[in-house]
Amino acid sequence: MIISVFSPVWFFTIVLGVAVLVLLSLLMRNNSREQKLHFMKVLSGAGIVFLLAYKVWIFFDPGYDAIFFDELPLNLCNIALVISYFAAKKDQRQLQAFLFFISTWGATMALLMPSDGFYDVPIYLARCIGYWGFHLLVLVISIGYVSLGIYQPRLRDIPYACLMLAGIGALAHGCNTLLRATVSPTANYFFTYGIEGNFITDGLLRLIPCPFIFMLPLLLLLALVDCLVCLLVKIKRYKAADVGITV
Secondary structure, eight states, rough: OEEESSSSSHHHHHHHHHHHHHHHHHEEEEEHHHHHHHHHHHHHHHHHHHHHHHHHHHGGTTTOOOGGGGGGSSSSHHHHHHHHOOOOOTHHHHHHHHIIIIHHHHEEEEEEEOOOOSSSSTTTTHHHHHHHHHHHHHHHHHHHHTTTTTTOOOGHHHHHHHHHHHHHHHHHHHHHHHHTTTTOOTTTTTGOOTTTTTEEEEEEHHSSSSSTTGGGHHHHHHHHHHHHHHHHHHHHHHHHHHHHHHH
């Protein structure tokens, strides 16, 4: 079975993620907040172990040219699992907001625009199981805080989440700059140097020919989309409350 974006296997993968979210919401509906947080902490910890195993697997894949300094766990979805672990352990609302408002879109983009070597190839390859399974897990965890009722989206949480993303992105760009100057001329965590062949980043780089800085307009767009999502969630919550009152 070959996986590529919008292929039957791809759609099955997305449906699987949605089914897991729905199932978790149903199974844990009557659990306490503490039990839900403990579950998310365990799931995040398991995800970190899975990530590390996946990062090791790809070095033994003869069909994938893995470069050590390009495979460090420094991308958004990698960092999101660590953030999720502490968001659950400390019940930290701002970290939960970051996961919902930021990491959700990071995982979604990874599923819509997979990196070279992870699409148009058999799904049963270790690197494909790792890539698709990992990003699907990040998506489930990021939305899970809301679907399980742990975190209620608020508009005032969005600026902090965006600033946190900008800060982490700046640190990632610093790592890229250091790695490119020393051991890895292709280091591109958080894609602060653009994505080759991607019309969005290519277009922005033509308008703003400065690594990392060219991505800042996308941050504004992300904030606007998150505001819309937040409003939709609030409307759904109010409608559900009205139904409850009527009944």
